[in-house]
Amino acid sequence: MANNNEKVVLADPAVIAGLDNYRNLPAAQQPTWLDQAALAAVQAELSKQPPLVFAGEVDILRDRLAQAAQGKAFLLQGGDCAETFADATADRIRNRVKTILQMAVVLTYGASMPVIKMGRMAGQMAKPRSSNDETRDGVTLPAYRGDAVNGYDFTAESRAHDPKRLLQAYHTSASTLNLIRAFTMGGFADLRSVHEWNKGFTDNPANARYETLAKEIDRAIRFMDACGADFNALRAVDFYVSHEALLFDYERPLTRIDSRTGTPYDTSGHLVWIGERTRQLDGAHVDFMSRIRNPIGVKLGPTTQPDDVLHLIDKLDPNREPGRLTFISRMGAGKIREELPKLVEAAKNSGAEPLWITDPMHGNGITTKNGYKSRRFDDVMDEVRGFFEVHKALGTVPGGIHVELTGDDVAECLGGSEQIDEATLEERYESLCDPRLNHSQSLELAFLVAEQLAKN
Ligand code: TRP
Ligand code: PEP
Ligand code: MN
Numbered sequence: 001m002a003n004n005n006e007k008v009v010l011a012d013p014a015v016i017a018g019l020d021n022y023r024n025l026p027a028a029q030q031p032t033w034l035d036q037a038a039l040a041a042v043q044a045e046l047s048k049q050p051p052l053v054f055a056g057e058v059d060i061l062r063d064r065l066a067q068a069a070q071g072k073a074f075l076l077q078g079g080d081c082a083e084t085f086a087d088a089t090a091d092r093i094r095n096r097v098k099t100i101l102q103m104a105v106v107l108t109y110g111a112s113m114p115v116i117k118m119g120r121m122a123g124q125m126a127k128p129r130s131s132n133d134e135t136r137d138g139v140t141l142p143a144y145r146g147d148a149v150n151g152y153d154f155t156a157e158s159r160a161h162d163p164k165r166l167l168q169a170y171h172t173s174a175s176t177l178n179l180i181r182a183f184t185m186g187g188f189a190d191l192r193s194v195h196e197w198n199k200g201f202t203d204n205p206a207n208a209r210y211e212t213l214a215k216e217i218d219r220a221i222r223f224m225d226a227c228g229a230d231f232n233a234l235r236a237v238d239f240y241v242s243h244e245a246l247l248f249d250y251e252r253p254l255t256r257i258d259s260r261t262g263t264p265y266d267t268s269g270h271l272v273w274i275g276e277r278t279r280q281l282d283g284a285h286v287d288f289m290s291r292i293r294n295p296i297g298v299k300l301g302p303t304t305q306p307d308d309v310l311h312l313i314d315k316l317d318p319n320r321e322p323g324r325l326t327f328i329s330r331m332g333a334g335k336i337r338e339e340l341p342k343l344v345e346a347a348k349n350s351g352a353e354p355l356w357i358t359d360p361m362h363g364n365g366i367t368t369k370n371g372y373k374s375r376r377f378d379d380v381m382d383e384v385r386g387f388f389e390v391h392k393a394l395g396t397v398p399g400g401i402h403v404e405l406t407g408d409d410v411a412e413c414l415g416g417s418e419q420i421d422e423a424t425l426e427e428r429y430e431s432l433c434d435p436r437l438n439h440s441q442s443l444e445l446a447f448l449v450a451e452q453l454a455k456n
Contacts (some may be wrong), residue, residue: 012043013257017264017291020116027284029128029246029277031149031161039163041248046253049170052122052177055239055258055293061270062295064116066323068399069355073325074113074453075400076104077242077271077357078442079120081434085147086437088172093179094188095407096121098197099439101189101237102210103446105386106199109213109448116240117184120175120404123243123269125169126250128173128277131341139319144432147172148247152432162277166250173268175240182240191234192221205417205445242297244270245289255292260347266292273297273328275363281311290315297326297402298379302335306346313352328354329387332363333379344396357400358387368414372425374435377415381448387454398456401449405437416441 014020033039066074071103078100080087095120101365104115126147134143135156141159148169151158181218183189194214201207225231245266254268266272272292276299278285289296296316300309309327317325328346331339336358346352360383364375384401391398411428412435420438427433437445 008177011065013262014054014264017136017257019252019255019264019288019291021291022288025282025284025287026280027099027248028280029275030248031048031145033161033163033249035163042166043162043249043253044348045167046250050421051252051254051256051265052173053171053267053270055260055267057240058265058270059292061116061237062321062323063241064114064323065271065295065326065355067114067355068116069322069397071397071399072114074107074111075114075116075118075355076100076224077118077120077400077402078103078405078408080124080431081404081436082146083121083124083176084152084432085168085172085320088176090179090367092406092408093121093176094183095439096405097180097183097189097239097407099405099407099442100239102197103442104237105191105194105209105217106213106443107450107453109217110447111453113453116400117237118240118242118271119180120242120402122173122180122241123169125172126244126246128244128275130277131167135395146433148250162189163249166247169250170254173317174320179426180239180241185236187235189237189239191217192231194218201439204440206440206447209447210443230268240270242269242271242273244275245269245285246275246278248284248288251288258293264292266294269294271295271326273299273326275299276301276330279308279312281308281315286312286315295326295361297328299359299362300327300329300343301330302331302360303338304339304343306342309343309346310350313347313350313354317352320352322353323355325352326357326400328359330359330362331383331386332359333364333382333386336383337390340387340390341394342388344394348394348396355399356391356397358384358398359386359401359402360387361402361404365434368422370411370422370426372429372435373431374422375413375426377413377437377441377444379443380413380437384445384448385452388456392456403437403442403445404434405442407439407442410436410438412436413441416445
């Protein structure tokens with residue numbers, strides 16, 4: 001019998017979508033927060049914060065990634081291995097955006113192809129680790145897991161997992177994204193500034209080569225200007241942000257039901273990806289990501305089997321939706337030619353059309369004699385060449401590149417036109433995590449990719 005207290009229970013779209021199903025599954029690489037009450041308060045606070053991205057932008061990106069999967073656009077995704085709170089400064093953000101824009105110019109001009117610009121930015125603050133602990137001089141503490149979880153300083157206090165950092169990660173991402181939007185929409189990214197972005201750099205070979213190209217673009221623009229062309233398209237760029245969606249305590253509260261479509265979007269970024277260490281088929285990450293509408297990336301390391309690829313496609317993209325799924329292979333220069341073809345072929349034979357991009361960084365890690373985590377620039381370049389060779393041989397599309405880079409003049413990767421050697425690492429190594437390409441190495445890589453694309 002109905003009474004006055006009875007409420008009409010409306011179907012909850014988050015329940016229908018199964019957004020919390022991941023809680024019943026094993027979740028790798030999660031923090032061990034000590035203070036559960038503090039965690040609950042942070043989750044409640046995060047779930048009240050405005051979304052960082054709008055679902056409509058996410059849908060546009062999905063369409064553009066579908067273009068890339070067909071060879072009609074190219075995805076350029078780059079940024080820090082791990083963003084830090086301290087480095088979310090105007091200068092550092094500007095330098096990274098600038099580097100990505102310069103690479104985009106090289107690619108757009110060299111390959112005459114639209115480039116989708118995407119940062120590993122505004123959310124890339126949680127890191128999976130191969131070991132839970134780190135030992136220094138006989139002292140063992142929890143490993144650094146990114147600023148969203150703990151601090152890099154090697155003290156018990158700093159290394160404790162603190163849920164309040166999730167809120168700081170959100171606010172830092174919000175201010176980073178705000179500046180990115182200001183730069184890319186407000187005039188800084190105008191193609192007529194193509195020279196400005198290279199200021200202060202022109203003395204090394206990659207920068208000199210860029211300068212030559214910028215002059216050609218300048219001339220072409222002035223010519224078109226004299227012809228009375230309309231330059232609206234040159235004024236601004238669409239810039240997307242992405243990160244590894246590692247922490248459920250961050251991603252779940254930022255996942256919202258879009259009022260236009262009634263479906264869930266993870267509003268922490270436009271594209272989110274699943275890392276090599278969390279892509280277990282029956283794990284929490286794959287389940288959670290299968291239920292959101294964002295384009296999803298999945299890293300594929302050298303032990304990936306064709307069946308893994310097929311099962312990932314079935315779980316993450318059951319409807320074979322164009323632009324939904326991006327595979328980011330990170331095989332290592334010595335393995336890509338051997339390991340990638342069977343994966344690409346399996347996907348192709350299944351009728352799926354994922355976007356294939358190359359991460360030439362994570363399969364090429366080395367430790368130098370003087371103790372730095374580094375990568376040889378030649379290996380990075382060789383993996384990129386291998387990626388193009390594999391797709392050429394199979395008649396499939398090499399659709400993008402995923403790199404760790406910074407716009408600053410660091411020395412973290414070995415080689416390149418400045419010929420950075422092991423001793424130089426001691427002078428200009430700043431990364432708290434993986435080694436990044438510096439500004440000129442990033443440009444040099446862009447020229448290589450542009451050449452490969454133009455050949456295609
Ligand atoms: N809007 C165009 C694009 O995004 C042209 C453009 C403007 C551009 N500024 C740019 C291209 C900076 C590369 C880099 O492609
Ligand atoms: C990363 O992108 O920083 C990373 C940890 O990559 P992967 O999951 O491929 O090892
Ligand atoms: Mn990394």
